[in-house]
Amino acid sequence: MKKIFPKSLKKGDKIAIISPAGAVEPAQLEKGIKLIKSKGFQPVLGENLYTKFSNGYNYAGTEEQRTKDINWALNDSEISAIWASRGGYGCQHLIENLNLKGFTKNPKWYIGYSDNTVIQSYLLKKGFASIHGQTIKTSSFGVTDESYDLTFNILKGKPLKYTLKSNHFNKEGNVEGELIGGNLALIYALLGTKYSFDFKDKILFIEDIGENFYALDRMIMSLELAGVFTKIKGLIIGGMTNMGDEKENKQYEESFDEFAYKLISDRISKYKFPTVFAFPNGHIHNNIPLIIGAEISLKAGKNVSLTFK
Numbered sequence: 001m002k003k004i005f006p007k008s009l010k011k012g013d014k015i016a017i018i019s020p021a022g023a024v025e026p027a028q029l030e031k032g033i034k035l036i037k038s039k040g041f042q043p044v045l046g047e048n049l050y051t052k053f054s055n056g057y058n059y060a061g062t063e064e065q066r067t068k069d070i071n072w073a074l075n076d077s078e079i080s081a082i083w084a085s086r087g088g089y090g091c092q093h094l095i096e097n098l099n100l101k102g103f104t105k106n107p108k109w110y111i112g113y114s115d116n117t118v119i120q121s122y123l124l125k126k127g128f129a130s131i132h133g134q135t136i137k138t139s140s141f142g143v144t145d146e147s148y149d150l151t152f153n154i155l156k157g158k159p160l161k162y163t164l165k166s167n168h169f170n171k172e173g174n175v176e177g178e179l180i181g182g183n184l185a186l187i188y189a190l191l192g193t194k195y196s197f198d199f200k201d202k203i204l205f206i207e208d209i210g211e212n213f214y215a216l217d218r219m220i221m222s223l224e225l226a227g228v229f230t231k232i233k234g235l236i237i238g239g240m241t242n243m244g245d246e247k248e249n250k251q252y253e254e255s256f257d258e259f260a261y262k263l264i265s266d267r268i269s270k271y272k273f274p275t276v277f278a279f280p281n282g283h284i285h286n287n288i289p290l291i292i293g294a295e296i297s298l299k300a301g302k303n304v305s306l307t308f309k
Contacts, residue, residue, distance in 0.1 A: 003129050003178070003293040006081070006107040008157030011040035013080035016073035017136055018046035019060030021115045022088025024137055026050055029085055032136035036083075039152050046073060049085060060085070063093040070094055070119075075102030080109075081155060086137040087114025087183075095122045095195055103128075109155060111135075113207075114283065117182030121190055121197050124180065124293050132182050132205070132281065133289030144286045151289045160291065160308040164279065166301070167256075169265045173274030174299045175234040179292060181205035183282075188219040191226050199231040203298055205290060207238035207282030216243065216260055220267045229268055234298050235275045236306075237264060239282025255284035274300045 009015075015036055017029070029049075036043045046069035051061035060066060073082045095118060110116075110123060110130040120130040133151045134143060154160060180197045181187060184206040190196040197204075208216065223229060240260035246252045251259070256278040268275065276298065280286045297307040 001127050003124070004107050004127050005129050005294075006109045009041065009080050009109075009155045012042065014042045014044045014078055015081045015083055016044050016046060016076070016079045017049060017083050017085055018066075018069045018073050019049050019051070019085040020066050020070050020094055020119065021060065021084075021090035022086050023052045023058040023060045024050065024085045028137045028140045030140070032139035035139060035148060044079065057089055059090050063090075066090060067094050067097045071097075071099045074108075075099060077102060077106055082108060082110045084110075084112030084116045084119075084135050086135045087112065087116055089115055091115045091118035091186075092189065095119070098122060100126060111151060111289075113281075113287065114183050115186060117186035118190065118195070120182055120292050121186075122195055124197065125195065129291055129293030131289050132292050134287050138287070142285065147285075147287045147289070154289060154291065160289075162288065162304075162306040164276075164304040164306075166304055167261075167277040169261050169275070169277040170300050170304070171273070171275040172300050173234075173272075174297070175203060175274050176295065176297045177201055177203045177233045179203050179205060179236075179290060179294050179296045181236075182207070182292065184208040184216075184219050185211070188222055191222060199228045201231070201233050203234040203236065203296060204228070204232045205236040205238060205279070205281070205292075208240055208243075209283035210242045213244045213259065213263060216240075217263055217267070220264055224267065229271050229273075232273060234273050235268065236279050236298070237261065237275070237277045238279045239284035239287070241283055255280070255282075255286075274298060276300050276304050276306075279306075
């Protein structure tokens with residue numbers, strides 16, 4: 001299936017901000033909303049953006065309220081892009097009731113990461129690309145300006161290409177294919193469902209935060225047992241941070257945890273596909289955007305280049 005890319009935005013276009021998962025406070029979004037305005041776009045706040053509903057987790061409203069907001073943003077013809085306020089947990093509640101009737105006539109960029117991987121997998125199954133990048137809330141954390149500037153570049157239709165230093169865990173090689181993936185915990189959670197990514201001949205991206213090392217190993221093992229690593233053409237590993245026990249892991253605050261990388265590297269050692277570690281995307285300050293559903297060229301050698309076609 002040929003993927004559909006939303007049209008580029010122009011100044012004055014409206015960007016909907018919604019909370020499909022965890023609850024947020026207004027102060028956490030102030031900087032991000034001002035940034036959208038400074039770039040010449042109009043932020044439009046979802047009705048339940050700041051709603052709170054506690055049910056074993058602090059959600060941004062009931063399932064019905066969050067579904068109402070995302071379906072409004074997807075289908076309102078005046079909205080040109082959708083930016084998630086945050087991740088957390090809750091996007092799985094929504095996908096059975098998403099409505100794309102208006103969206104298919106007027107595709108728009110969906111921007112987010114973490115729990116938003118669920119929404120992005122759903123959209124990709126329907127043929128639509130999306131942006132795996134900073135949420136609005138993360139703007140309040142002192143993240144890099146580059147991570148937002150590059151996202152706005154995508155919205156404006158500018159080409160995307162990255163060049164990185166090689167990592168000692170990398171496996172060299174060149175490959176072209178469609179980029180899929182996102183947060184590993186959500187990729188794992190969707191395995192075996194009709195909403196799971198199609199891994200055949202794809203280049204898979206994974207990232208995660210806050211997992212015990214045994215839990216990380218369990219998720220990688222599940223991908224292996226599901227045959228994922230026999231299907232993909234390449235693998236990109238992004239941020240692995242706050243992993244293991246904070247008191248025992250000296251790299252707990254680092255973006256690219258060495259032991260997490262060694263664990264993954266050992267598990268995939270028998271596979272020959274090109275592999276890139278330490279790509280700057282994920283729950284890290286320099287979370288530069290990726291386009292899920294894009295055809296990319298990945299070259300891993302003395303340096304790494306990632307070109308979006």
